[in-house]
Amino acid sequence: MLRGILTLVATLAAQFAANAAPAFSIYEIAPGVYAHQGKTSLMTRENIGDIANLGAIVGVDAVAVIDTGGSLIEGRAFLAALREKTQKPIRYVINTHAHPDHTFGNGAFVETGAIFVGHKNLPRALAARGPHYLSAFRDQMGDALDGVTIVAPTVTVADTMTLDLGHREIVLQAWRTAHSECDLTVLDPKSGVLFSGDLLFLQHVPVVDGSLLGFLDVADRLAAIKATQVVAGHGPVPAPWPKALEDERAYLMRLTADLRAAIKKGEGVAAAAKSAGAEEREKWRLFDDYNARNATAGFAELEWEGP
Amino acid sequence: MNRSALCAAGAFFALIATAALAENAPDPWPGLVTDIFQNRAVGAADGAIALDAPARAEDAAIVPMTMRFSNPSQIKVATLVIDQNPMPMAAAFTLGDKSGVGFIETRVRVNSYSNVHAVAETSDGRLRADAKFVKASGGCSAPAVKDQDEAIANIGKMKYREFKSADAAKREAQIMIRHPNASGMQMDPVSRAYLPAHFIDKVEVFQGDAPIFTMEGGISLSEDPTFRFTYAPNGAKTIRVEAYDNKGGVYKGEWPIGEAS
Numbered sequence: 001m002l003r004g005i006l007t008l009v010a011t012l013a014a015q016f017a018a019n020a021a022p023a024f025s026i027y028e029i030a031p032g033v034y035a036h037q038g039k040t041s042l043m044t045r046e047n048i049g050d051i052a053n054l055g056a057i058v059g060v061d062a063v064a065v066i067d068t069g070g071s072l073i074e075g076r077a078f079l080a081a082l083r084e085k086t087q088k089p090i091r092y093v094i095n096t097h098a099h100p101d102h103t104f105g106n107g108a109f110v111e112t113g114a115i116f117v118g119h120k121n122l123p124r125a126l127a128a129r130g131p132h133y134l135s136a137f138r139d140q141m142g143d144a145l146d147g148v149t150i151v152a153p154t155v156t157v158a159d160t161m162t163l164d165l166g167h168r169e170i171v172l173q174a175w176r177t178a179h180s181e182c183d184l185t186v187l188d189p190k191s192g193v194l195f196s197g198d199l200l201f202l203q204h205v206p207v208v209d210g211s212l213l214g215f216l217d218v219a220d221r222l223a224a225i226k227a228t229q230v231v232a233g234h235g236p237v238p239a240p241w242p243k244a245l246e247d248e249r250a251y252l253m254r255l256t257a258d259l260r261a262a263i264k265k266g267e268g269v270a271a272a273a274k275s276a277g278a279e280e281r282e283k284w285r286l287f288d289d290y291n292a293r294n295a296t297a298g299f300a301e302l303e304w305e306g307p
Numbered sequence: 308m309n310r311s312a313l314c315a316a317g318a319f320f321a322l323i324a325t326a327a328l329a330e331n332a333p334d335p336w337p338g339l340v341t342d343i344f345q346n347r348a349v350g351a352a353d354g355a356i357a358l359d360a361p362a363r364a365e366d367a368a369i370v371p372m373t374m375r376f377s378n379p380s381q382i383k384v385a386t387l388v389i390d391q392n393p394m395p396m397a398a399a400f401t402l403g404d405k406s407g408v409g410f411i412e413t414r415v416r417v418n419s420y421s422n423v424h425a426v427a428e429t430s431d432g433r434l435r436a437d438a439k440f441v442k443a444s445g446g447c448s449a450p451a452v453k454d455q456d457e458a459i460a461n462i463g464k465m466k467y468r469e470f471k472s473a474d475a476a477k478r479e480a481q482i483m484i485r486h487p488n489a490s491g492m493q494m495d496p497v498s499r500a501y502l503p504a505h506f507i508d509k510v511e512v513f514q515g516d517a518p519i520f521t522m523e524g525g526i527s528l529s530e531d532p533t534f535r536f537t538y539a540p541n542g543a544k545t546i547r548v549e550a551y552d553n554k555g556g557v558y559k560g561e562w563p564i565g566e567a568s
Binding site: 042043099100101121124125128129132133135136139140177181207209210211214266268269270273289290292293295296297300301303304 | 359361365366367368369371373412414418419443444445446447448449450451452453454455456457466468470471483485529531533535
């Protein structure tokens with residue numbers, strides 16, 4: 001009997017997680033600037049893919065949304081939460097890059113009529129990876145993946161672009177290949193808030209899916225951006241700028257140094273992936289999920305250095 | 308090993324391979340034996356070939372695989388098959404006579420949970436296989452090119468490295484070739500057309516004029532294909548590489564053999 005009740009409770013909980021509008025919070029971190037903090041986790045059915053930080057900036061006339069979450073369910077929850085704060089039209093949906101935890105919620109915003117905006121490389125990155133993501137994430141997300149579609153941007157940014165939300169101009173900047181080949185940042189000069197996308201990770205170990213050296217270079221250049229607070233792609237929201245960059249830079253530098261040493265010694269990629277960056281292990285969450293991957297890709301990149 | 312023992316080992320091996328496969332997906336291996344090996348009997352490795360593979364693909368686009376040969380003179384062709392990939396036959400290495408290749412390490416894409424087979428055709432005409440099960444990478448890892456502009460801009464560049472060989476009688480070297488090695492399944496977002504595949508399909512590696520190995524492969528090899536291997540030196544002064552892609556691209560490199568090994 002007890003067992004039956006427990007099963008029933010578990011079933012209901014699972015259904016709630018997958019179907020009902022989940023509890024979803026957004027906070028006003030500066031006047032007219034909202035942010036949602038995702039869980040520091042892998043995407044699962046239970047967390048509906050809600051692992052990335054999301055945001056919205058509200059001008060006099062319109063709203064810009066920054067990333068949409070890891071499922072259609074989360075995207076809809078984000079839209080509903082936003083609608084409790086403002087009824088102004090959502091003019092833009094900006095994706096900071098192609099990864100599923102930032103783009104799988106796009107479908108929820110299609111019917112708002114918003115214009116989708118991204119890095120010039122975002123359309124091809126979604127084309128190359130989207131079908132793989134949809135099949136690969138079915139295993140871990142199950143029916144929480146239902147309804148997810150790949151929505152590509154129709155407006156793309158090659159360098160910088162200013163979007164006017166009505167007495168509020170926000171600045172989009174496209175970066176060279178770093179965390180990925182389609183990283184875009186969004187700066188709201190009025191509030192001094194920077195949305196870094198996954199060019200900044202806090203607590204969640206950085207993920208290198210583009211270029212390790214590019215990531216280091218861009219992290220250095222990001223520091224020059226005139227902002228006071230940052231909404232990272234993952235981790236606490238908001239965080240002080242540019243101090244928030246310090247841990248990530250230390251990690252990327254440690255990984256680079258370890259990989260260069262391993263390559264110089266003639267180690268193979270498999271061995272190097274097991275040891276490079278290990279010194280940073282205690283400083284980060286999800287380290288074992290991503291560090292060996294970063295090291296593998298970094299090794300393949302760095303072994304082209306030198307003669 | 309007598310014939311019935313070999314059969315038993317083969318059956319045991321097949322059992323392990325089947326048990327390791329993801330839940331209900333049909334095992335593609337029998338069909339691959341038909342397609343790639345003309346349905347010839349594939350026996351147990353029996354020590355002729357051994358496959359080193361990671362238990363989990365860390366980066367789906369770069370998964371190191373090493374095939375080791377206990378008696379190189381016995382091996383004619385060594386084939387690496389990623390069972391669940393869209394193009395499972397990743398690479399077939401035909402070893403040169405007296406090349407003495409002790410191992411070949413390369414990197415492949417692994418799209419999903421998959422068995423990986425390393426199949427040796429031995430000089431007695433038999434096929435012998437080792438296999439490992441590789442878990443798919445998690446997170447946002449995809450078997451895609453990291454930076455498509457960079458990949459095209461550098462196409463055909465090569466690099467040669469030498470290492471101190473663990474085996475004093477052998478030399479150890481690595482050949483690296485810049486190439487997107489891209490699958491043709493990506494859609495061009497502007498034209499909405501599927502991009503044509505662009506990949507290295509043949510690499511010949513020589514010491515002097517003597518072939519060390521010839522590799523025939525496809526899109527399951529990672530971008531920037533790389534091969535690290537040992538070989539028995541024949542006194543030649545240079546290592547020479549000729550690589551060909553499916554669009555008619557020809558890439559050549561030649562390097563003096565140094566003293567590293």
